[in-house]
Amino acid sequence: MHTRQSQSGFAFYNVCMKHKELKALIFDVDGTLTDNERDGHRVAFNRAFKDTGLDWYWDIETYDRLLKVFGGKERIRYYIEDFLTDFTPSTDLDHFIGQLHQLKTEHYLDLLKSGTLPLRPGVERLLTEAHASGFKLAIASTTTLENALLLVRLSLGEPALDWFDVIACGDVVVNKKPAPDIYLYALEKLGLAAAECLVFEDTQAGLESAKAAGITTIVTVNDATRHQDFSGAALVLDQLGEPGNEFELLAGNARGETMVNIDLLKQIHSDVSVDLA
Secondary structure, eight states, X not given: OOOOOOHHHHHHHHHHHHTOOOOEEEEOOBTTTBOOIIIIIHHHHHHXXXXXXXXXXXXXXXXXXHTTSOSHXXXXXXXXXXXXXXXXXXXXXXXXXXXXXXHHHXXXXXXXXXXXXXXXXXXXXXXXXHHHTTOEEEEEOSSOHHHHHHHHHHHHOGGGGGGEEEEEOTTSSSSOTTSSHHHHHHHHHHTOOGGGEEEEESSHHHHHHHHHTTOEEEEEOOTTTTTSOOXXXXXXXXXXXXXXXXXXXXXXXXXXXXXXXXXXXXXXHHHHHHHHO
């Protein structure tokens, strides 16, 4: 899929974008819908290591360093190749990583079922409002499909699975974030142009992925990503906001709002469209 355009083609894109309406919201999962990296995935990895008889342990500092790698299997491989000097698996490395990651996924699903990983503030409110307003909703994440489906099911209820027109997860694309592939895939499945969508992310790599796909992005940081560079985001917040729990504006123009709502998203989309034209 080609992402480069000629100068004249880019100008045409900008003119067209001015007249595009906002039609879809696309969400990352881990760290965006739920703050689950340090107390979810990290814990599940460590439990899988213990079950397998490995003496590995990812503390918070180590895990935050590993978060620059997207995809669970990719993260394990990076750890083996860059952190360990004398580890040799008893089987083929790909097979070893696959089995270890599957065990980790089982532990993570157990954590989800326990109810210890709730949605972040404002997520359920915004998803409900967007669905009621007729917006298309999509997920674009490197997490497994099992993880995404169970999170939606447990947090929002079984019917909410039908709110999402596209759930793009795991290995549906070869190149993980910050490559734009997962977002280009979501756009193709939605049947929409980048100019008709907004993305919600929590990491610099996720922002770079969405930007490379041409999609305006709102970032809600967490403890693991707050220090990252979010230059180019339309808005950077600590969360989406709830009544009585307003968001903290870290960068951008919130237009006087204290919670992310559909009216604010339309204003951001409209302003970006005009700026690009």
